[in-house]
């Protein structure tokens with residue numbers, strides 16, 4: 593079976609983890625510091641704060657930029673549920689705006705229309721590893737004095753005009769970028785997360801918040817959390833971060849081969865890559881339109897029959913679930929593109945451990961089924 597994702601940790605990770613195990617220092621030590629220094633350099637920010645997962649990265653970042661009860665935060669309904677849960681966890685209201693048809697990221701016109709006097713922050717999601725239109729989002733945030741909290745959980749290393757995701761936001765509003773290091777993400781520590789920022793005040797608040805609100809030993813400044821990353825996770829992160837650039841290149845090469853092989857099939861939409869935006873292909877997601885020869889479910893079965901796993905991210909927009917539809921703090925705009933995308937998207941394997949022959953098998957099979 594060609595799987596949608598595979599995890600292979602490096603010998604470097606084994607060596608560093610063993611070193612941590614033998615050191616006896618499993619928390620709040622030098623490895624977390626080293627990981628933060630390396631990750632900030634990777635993301636192109638002055639600060640990075642390691643936390644225990646991508647969801648707490650979002651919660652802490654929202655809190656650090658000042659989001660709380662009574663505030664509104666704008667994001668899209670076509671994302672992993674953690675984006676929304678983090679906003680609700682802060683006691684804020686989530687306003688869900690539509691996505692763009694061509695790249696699944698937030699539609700800037702819909703975003704602007706969703707701004708109210710209560711809006712405090714924007715959470716653009718770089719879905720599948722493709723960066724949202726951050727140049728425009730940044731201008732909008734500046735004009736309306738809004739904070740930006742990027743959900744870059746799927747997009748380590750994606751760039752817009754050469755700037756890394758997680759580094760956007762200038763001017764009046766505070767800004768932070770949130771990455772997940774979950775097992776299947778482009779960079780993993782098993783569970784883990786990291787928040788990037790260029791704002792020293794945000795960095796400072798994040799460090800206090802993740803450690804029980806403690807400024808110095810038993811000096812509490814605010815009611816905080818335990819969002820700390822362990823030394824073991826950080827050791828994996830340090831080793832794997834060193835290999836990420838090569839793995840991303842491999843994802844991009846696999847995507848280019850898929851793009852070439854799958855071009856020109858009736859009803860099959862290929863992933864976007866606009867000029868100036870670098871996709872890191874957390875997922876290689878196609879659209880199965882109404883003109884396609886098979887419906888999505890039939891195609892999934894056909895692929896599976898030929899040993900190819902595929903996946904639907906995500907089968908429903910978030911407001912289609914009862915727990916959010918009936919939630920008093922979830923406000924949904926008109927979102928036809930999010931609804932349509934949930935019916936049409938399909939992700940095919942693109943991970944770095946695919947051989948060229950695997951990619952060719954995917955191409956041949958999709959062609960045989962659809963063309």
Ligand SMILES: *Cc1c(COP(=O)(O)O)cnc(C)c1O
Nearest residue numbers: 645646647672674675745772774
């Ligand atoms: C994975 C993910 C998260 C949450 O990260 P965890 O590490 O699983 O908590 C948030 N947003 C998006 C878009 C994700 O894909």
